[in-house]
Amino acid sequence: MPGLLSSPVFLTVIWFLLSWSLGPSHAQIWTDEVSDVQYGRLGSNVTLECGKSEIGIPVEWRHNHSLVLPWHKVTSDGRLVLYHVDQSAQGNYSCYDNSGILRSISLRLGHPPGLLSISCQVPNHTHVRCSWRESVKTFLPAGFNASFRGKGQEWRPCIVDVTHRHCDVHHPAFWQTIHMLRVIETNALGSETTLAQLKLHELLKPDPPESVSAKEVEGFPKKLRVTWHYPSSWPQEIAFPLLFHIRYKPHGSKLWSEIFTEDNAVVVPDALAGHLHQVQVRARDEVDPESQWSEWTQLHLVRPWEEEPNPGPEENTESPDCNGFCIEPSASTKPTHAVNGDEGNLGLAILLVLFSIFILTTVLSLIFIVWMRQKRTEHATKQELASMVKMKSIPI
Ligand SMILES: *[C@@H]1O[C@H](CO)[C@@H](O)[C@H](O)[C@H]1NC(C)=O
Numbered sequence: 001m002p003g004l005l006s007s008p009v010f011l012t013v014i015w016f017l018l019s020w021s022l023g024p025s026h027a028q029i030w031t032d033e034v035s036d037v038q039y040g041r042l043g044s045n046v047t048l049e050c051g052k053s054e055i056g057i058p059v060e061w062r063h064n065h066s067l068v069l070p071w072h073k074v075t076s077d078g079r080l081v082l083y084h085v086d087q088s089a090q091g092n093y094s095c096y097d098n099s100g101i102l103r104s105i106s107l108r109l110g111h112p113p114g115l116l117s118i119s120c121q122v123p124n125h126t127h128v129r130c131s132w133r134e135s136v137k138t139f140l141p142a143g144f145n146a147s148f149r150g151k152g153q154e155w156r157p158c159i160v161d162v163t164h165r166h167c168d169v170h171h172p173a174f175w176q177t178i179h180m181l182r183v184i185e186t187n188a189l190g191s192e193t194t195l196a197q198l199k200l201h202e203l204l205k206p207d208p209p210e211s212v213s214a215k216e217v218e219g220f221p222k223k224l225r226v227t228w229h230y231p232s233s234w235p236q237e238i239a240f241p242l243l244f245h246i247r248y249k250p251h252g253s254k255l256w257s258e259i260f261t262e263d264n265a266v267v268v269p270d271a272l273a274g275h276l277h278q279v280q281v282r283a284r285d286e287v288d289p290e291s292q293w294s295e296w297t298q299l300h301l302v303r304p305w306e307e308e309p310n311p312g313p314e315e316n317t318e319s320p321d322c323n324g325f326c327i328e329p330s331a332s333t334k335p336t337h338a339v340n341g342d343e344g345n346l347g348l349a350i351l352l353v354l355f356s357i358f359i360l361t362t363v364l365s366l367i368f369i370v371w372m373r374q375k376r377t378e379h380a381t382k383q384e385l386a387s388m389v390k391m392k393s394i395p396i
């Protein structure tokens, strides 16, 4: 029996050694197993070659190690034709004849690239960023090659970021009214070129202003002071001025009031006294009215100065005008600490008193106990003496 068991093993080893020594043709099959990738179009008929099979010798195909295959036919020369493939037809296909595995192919299915939808952002005069989305989902890895040019100029590269699917142009020729962007998407099934025409001056859209602050104006219950900075992506030069649009309204109101300015600060003259206000700022290139406004900054909330302000922590710091009569604030702020300190001292005093009472009582009770004991012993000796006297008086 062990002979029967060992002989197939022995044969396999022999076959393996033979195939190894016969040359690289068989060895290549093993290395190909990982690297052999075939791409196909979804919905099409895909043909997989078995490779080294000879006509007439039947072959067997497996899909993901299973004998169950999608709708297919195996030709007389061993090719596998898969009809009208869908996503589930992807995976690993292996072709066997009676000597073993002949070929292994990983099948990936998808679509060739379609046109892209492109949009560009121009946050200042020296930077263009264009991003794109696929109009056809390809399901396959793709590469992109993007170029950019002004009318009548040479193509120059738009530097691609593949993961984020965008590209950047630095220092475009801004004086030219029309530019072209060309993006070529390539995958295993083909490539597609998308062209987009851009008018940079119309796309110019600054980032929103930064460090916006809205504050009350002391002594003026109807004024608000709003300040901001240029967006950091906008050059701080006289040659590139920005126009700012400020809008404000009492909280809950629907109507905005607005102010336009080229400065970095503005005083709202007509706030509604005693009401919380919402304030926002946005910016646009001052020179080109065709360019776009930035997004609005976040809502800022501010209340104008009030004549009788609610006592808050701010007022306490500036109240030296109550000449020694600051009973309330002094009771509420500074002395809290002192009271705390007094309480601590009082506690200590009480503790000391209690302790001394304890010591005193202990000492007194000790004295009392000692005195009691002495009394008792005196009593005992007296009794002893008495009994001895009695014993002596008893006649023997
Ligand atoms: C297909 O083959 C590749 C490489 O040989 C392997 O990493 C993958 O797990 C296989 N997939 C299936 C479903 O067998």
Ligand SMILES: *[C@@H]1O[C@H](CO)[C@@H](O)[C@H](O)[C@H]1NC(C)=O
Binding pocket: 043, 044, 045, 083, 084
């Ligand atoms: C796929 O093969 C079937 C059967 O031979 C045929 O009817 C069909 O037209 C083929 N489809 C394509 C897209 O070639």
Ligand SMILES: *[C@@H]1O[C@H](CO)[C@@H](O)[C@H](O)[C@H]1NC(C)=O
Binding pocket: 063, 064, 087, 088, 089, 090, 091, 092
């Ligand atoms: C085979 O494996 C691939 C992944 O490798 C999977 O996409 C496909 O659905 C699998 N198909 C079947 C029928 O198991």
Ligand SMILES: *[C@@H]1O[C@H](CO)[C@@H](O)[C@H](O)[C@H]1NC(C)=O
Binding pocket: 145, 146
């Ligand atoms: C992109 O295309 C241009 C010409 O169309 C070519 O010179 C360049 O090498 C390509 N770049 C990449 C990364 O494919």
Ligand SMILES: *[C@@H]1O[C@H](CO)[C@@H](O)[C@H](O)[C@H]1NC(C)=O
Binding pocket: 123, 124, 125, 126, 127, 232, 233, 234, 235
């Ligand atoms: C223009 O914007 C880009 C992107 O935000 C930025 O990296 C660049 O520094 C800006 N250029 C200037 C001159 O501020």
